[in-house]
Amino acid sequence: MSEITPDLVRHLGVLARIQLSDEEVERLTGQLDVIVDNIAKVSEVATPEVPATSHPIRLHNVFRPDVPGDMLSVEQVLQNAPDAADGRFRVTAILGEEQ
Structure with missing residues (x-):
């Protein structure tokens, strides 16, 4: 059995900046305990002869191929734009920065 405690789950919640209710802490304690135990079981049978994989099926x-196709004209691209100027989309400034 691993050592996942409600206090550890609360601490992890603080680190992740997630506010957890007592019910969530209890549920997550059990779930994380099962996950850690399963990882430990896999670690016991993992051997250096077996290569690590990120996916069970070879990808x-x-x-x-990246081949250019028919292109839209600037007029076609901007025809439905809510606001455009000088052949470009006009958008509002973000983060309070005016340019």
Whole structure:
């Protein structure tokens, strides 16, 4: 059995800046305890001969070649824009910065 305690879960909640109710602390204590125990079991059987994997099935690149296609004109792109100027989208300044 691992050493996940309600106090540890509360501490983790503080570190993650998550306010946890007493009910959530109790539920998460049990869930985290099971997770840590399962990780320990896997660690017991993991051997250096078995390579670590991030996915159970070998992945391959499924992207198509990047080939340019038909392009929209600037007028077509901006025709439904709520606000545009000088061939560009006009947006409001963010974070109080005026340019």
